[in-house]
Amino acid sequence: MNDQPSLSELRAFAAIVGHRSFRKAADELGMSPSTLSHIMRHLEASLGVRLLHRTTRSLSPTEAGDRLMARLQTVLRDLDGALAEATTFAAQPSGRLRINAGEAGARILLAQVVPEFMKRYSDVELDLVTEGRLVDIVAEGFDAGVRLGESVPQDMVAVRFGGDARFIAVAAPSYLKGRKTPVTPDDLRHHACIRIRMPSGKPYRWEFERHGQEIVIDVPGHLTLDHPGLIVRAAAAGLGIAYVVERSAQPYLDRGELVILLDDWCPTIPGLFLYYPGHRHVPPALRAFIDLMKTVT
Template identity: 40%
Template structure:
């Protein structure tokens, strides 16, 4: 059976005309206020009366009055209509300037390493925007979760999102504490991981993430084993500092502990590159000013070292998966 795709007549059609006539007790003055003809006002009111099923006005050649149905309708319709007008004004205001709540979903690992200074400077520049950060290791559906944008590693961003680079590409480095490495022979080859306790991370889809390496020109994914599983990078990093095993984490996350002597890099010749961290958001044609302001703020603060060879103009290019972005991978089981 063929469906009817005609939009039904709205319950609010004719209400503004009715309220104006009720205010002025005149179809002609109501028409002047609304900038239409008296005939248009009369037709709108008649259509409203027909839809309601009751006469709202008593009309004579000399005056216009309200029926009892009209009085009752006026008492409920006027405050409701005024609320709708006020709601429109509030929404319009948010569409004209950076204001309101900006909700971001981010992994916990980037909050202290990347976001704190960025958010602080943005809030200082745009005091009417309220920033809310939801730190979670899960891959969140932005639209379903009510978020304006998200921040994730580039390899986990869907291809239909617009992405703006926040950091350069970085190494995935394997680290262990000096205490752990005193108890175990330091791994020199990827196969040496068989004899080591490896700290693993569970992805939001429930799977355990393999470790990624490069051996010459070959990209390799290795399934490691160990007695500890976390669901975010900071927890895994902390476990490595405590000597619980080896962990593979982004180089910027490990750098501080390595410098402080709390962690040691291993298997450095086999470290692979990750695309880096990106701000991403849906490709809406009408971007809210608060998000536009944040995107522009991110771009304006991007370090010049991030820019060579990188297209960060998210408004002009959609992110595409390319072979050079994510290399083909083979798998080895340990």
């Protein structure tokens, strides 16, 4: 080893492995991919070992890179916690707050929390990332995540907001005209359903419950979509029966463009939660965000 790696080089390496992409890591770190590539060459040279397998189509850590990353995650996490704890002595929260959320959660936060938060804490840079896939918020550098309670990892601290949620089956009156309205979930097997594709690529199976009886159905259908807004619109256009969060369908229900089916098979469930790691210090900006969220949602 010729010289000691710098903290910035180690953070750059962690970002690259976390994203499996030079471009995405460079975007996170606020530098060009070429600069990041130069940093990695210098790091590998200083350690005297190759850390990454790089091709034109893929990027992955070597065995040495895997071992370094396993140790480095804990070190950087502890360092970030120590630095965050030191900032609690500042008069106002500052720095960057990264939150990963699904679209529904982001919409609620943008409507009810974010405007007041930005007004109160102008020194905080809020980075709200919306995507369908459930990510490891620690590995990918987020301070918190937002998902339905059933999707929150058990080792996280979770704070509920936004009230209860309910998934409902809906259809347009034009679709139901001339067809037998489903009375039980099994009746959906004889209808055209708008299927839901999960971020993993697998179809989502519809879940119903009544009086303790649970039914899970892989519904039939010739149309598959992966965006809740498009699914609701497709149902309103008479293309089939959809299974959506009631909140997203409410405007169409109010206008009579959709009606609820199997109402007694669609109970409410605990809604959205903001969650964060419980084993490290909570950054002041995240604490301020949570405190405000509790009061306005």
